[in-house]
Amino acid sequence: MAEIFPFRGLSYNTRIVGGLEEVVIPPYDVISPEEQTAFHERNPYNMIRLELGAASPEDSDRDNAHTRAAAFMKEWKERGVLVKEDRPAIYYYELDYSNGPGVLKTRKGFLCVLRLEEFSRGGVLPHEKTFKAVKEERLSLMLACKGNLSPVFALYSDPGKKVIDSLALGREEAPVASFTDHAGMNHRVWPITDPRVIEEVRGVMQDKAIFIADGHHRYETALNYRDIMRGRHPEGSPRAAYEYIMMYLTDMEQSGLTILPTHRLLKNLGGMASGQFIEKAREFFDIQRFETANGGEMKWKKAIEAGGSLEETTIGYYCKEADCVFVLTSKKREVSTALEKKGLPALLHTLDVVVLDQIILRDILGLSEEFLGSANNISFMHDFSEALESVKSGKFDAGFFINSTRIGQVRDIATAGLIMPHKSTYFYPKVISGLVINPLCPDEEIS
Numbered sequence: 001m002a003e004i005f006p007f008r009g010l011s012y013n014t015r016i017v018g019g020l021e022e023v024v025i026p027p028y029d030v031i032s033p034e035e036q037t038a039f040h041e042r043n044p045y046n047m048i049r050l051e052l053g054a055a056s057p058e059d060s061d062r063d064n065a066h067t068r069a070a071a072f073m074k075e076w077k078e079r080g081v082l083v084k085e086d087r088p089a090i091y092y093y094e095l096d097y098s099n100g101p102g103v104l105k106t107r108k109g110f111l112c113v114l115r116l117e118e119f120s121r122g123g124v125l126p127h128e129k130t131f132k133a134v135k136e137e138r139l140s141l142m143l144a145c146k147g148n149l150s151p152v153f154a155l156y157s158d159p160g161k162k163v164i165d166s167l168a169l170g171r172e173e174a175p176v177a178s179f180t181d182h183a184g185m186n187h188r189v190w191p192i193t194d195p196r197v198i199e200e201v202r203g204v205m206q207d208k209a210i211f212i213a214d215g216h217h218r219y220e221t222a223l224n225y226r227d228i229m230r231g232r233h234p235e236g237s238p239r240a241a242y243e244y245i246m247m248y249l250t251d252m253e254q255s256g257l258t259i260l261p262t263h264r265l266l267k268n269l270g271g272m273a274s275g276q277f278i279e280k281a282r283e284f285f286d287i288q289r290f291e292t293a294n295g296g297e298m299k300w301k302k303a304i305e306a307g308g309s310l311e312e313t314t315i316g317y318y319c320k321e322a323d324c325v326f327v328l329t330s331k332k333r334e335v336s337t338a339l340e341k342k343g344l345p346a347l348l349h350t351l352d353v354v355v356l357d358q359i360i361l362r363d364i365l366g367l368s369e370e371f372l373g374s375a376n377n378i379s380f381m382h383d384f385s386e387a388l389e390s391v392k393s394g395k396f397d398a399g400f401f402i403n404s405t406r407i408g409q410v411r412d413i414a415t416a417g418l419i420m421p422h423k424s425t426y427f428y429p430k431v432i433s434g435l436v437i438n439p440l441c442p443d444e445e446i447s
Helices: 033-042 065-078 132-145 162-170 195-205 216-232 274-281 296-309 332-341 352-364 384-392 407-415
Strands: 010-012 082-084 090-098 104-115 152-156 177-180 186-192 210-214 244-251 258-260 263-266 285-291 314-319 324-330 378-381 398-401 426-428
Touching (some): 065 082, 065 132, 090 162, 090 195, 104 162, 132 216, 152 407, 162 186, 162 195, 210 216, 210 407, 216 244, 263 384, 274 285, 274 314, 274 352, 285 296, 296 314, 314 352, 314 384, 332 352, 352 398, 384 398
Parallel strands (some): 152 244
Antiparallel strands (some): 010 082, 090 104, 090 186, 152 210, 177 186, 258 426, 285 324
């Protein structure tokens, strides 16, 4: 059961910081070192100082990126840079973005807090594995700042659009925030404070399952933070702020939802030549060959996409040595037999990233877990043209190009309690940090 509530968020005071476009950032895990530096230089109140502060060689247990983030947050609250809402609100949020040349989309969703629960209860469903080191780092930051600095991005099913329609009807005419960010995306936010609208939305959401799209580490970190707070405050209320987590929720049926593919680029492959790989691959795949000249690359790309539209597992292969490219279409029986022997459930057998990871990378190429876990050997890109050019330039030895994971696959796999490989989904655009912060003072309760 999804138990959602409004909350009194901390928001930037634009009279001090200027436009929100100067201070908001993408989630911490997609920010490059170069972007981290640029955000630090952009504005003295940029969210980067809280979410992903700069490290220093002189850092210690008492003075580090996390302690400095806590100091910034305290100072900004005291100076009125961050201002707390007078009343609890659900934040209705519209985002306009481009999904290719001439393709404009609007994603509609809302920010709220959700009561934390263990995955085992089945109300909140993950689909990707997490990493201990990341959760430990995020927990350290959360303990220092005592707040959700950025929301978990999650999905729910609502074919009738009852939730979004209720929020849209309950909003004021003008948004309290409207801006264009550094990537050219347009954001509009309305705090919804009408108790009737809030209760209507809460009622509709009660029987919904919540599917985590992006933010698995943040959710598991919030569970760990909650357990620590329960230990420190055994008298704490069930409505204590730390029993909840800030979430951005959007319905999975809407046209504004986009999942990008995550192509795999490899180097340091060593021995196996392209021709050898193709011959070994024939055991599991039907192979199509395309010349790279005279428009062949475009035909190759269309063939990959055509397979995806038919819900076939089609994987593109490009090797820097070759004058041709290939499309590998899965032989369902052979692939399923091989994956069954590995103990993988049938639901995963048609997932492109599973077939690529288990059959191509591990079995045919013989790559180890250690090899695939190193950023020196494998990189991930979402833009097809950029990934292709990276292989053609010689930066990588080979590239494997896949279609996006379908939203239905995410739903079915999460519902079955299964986990996808790392980098299986890339929900686009990411939900930015800095629109609102959820403070987690142990003596405060959700209204």
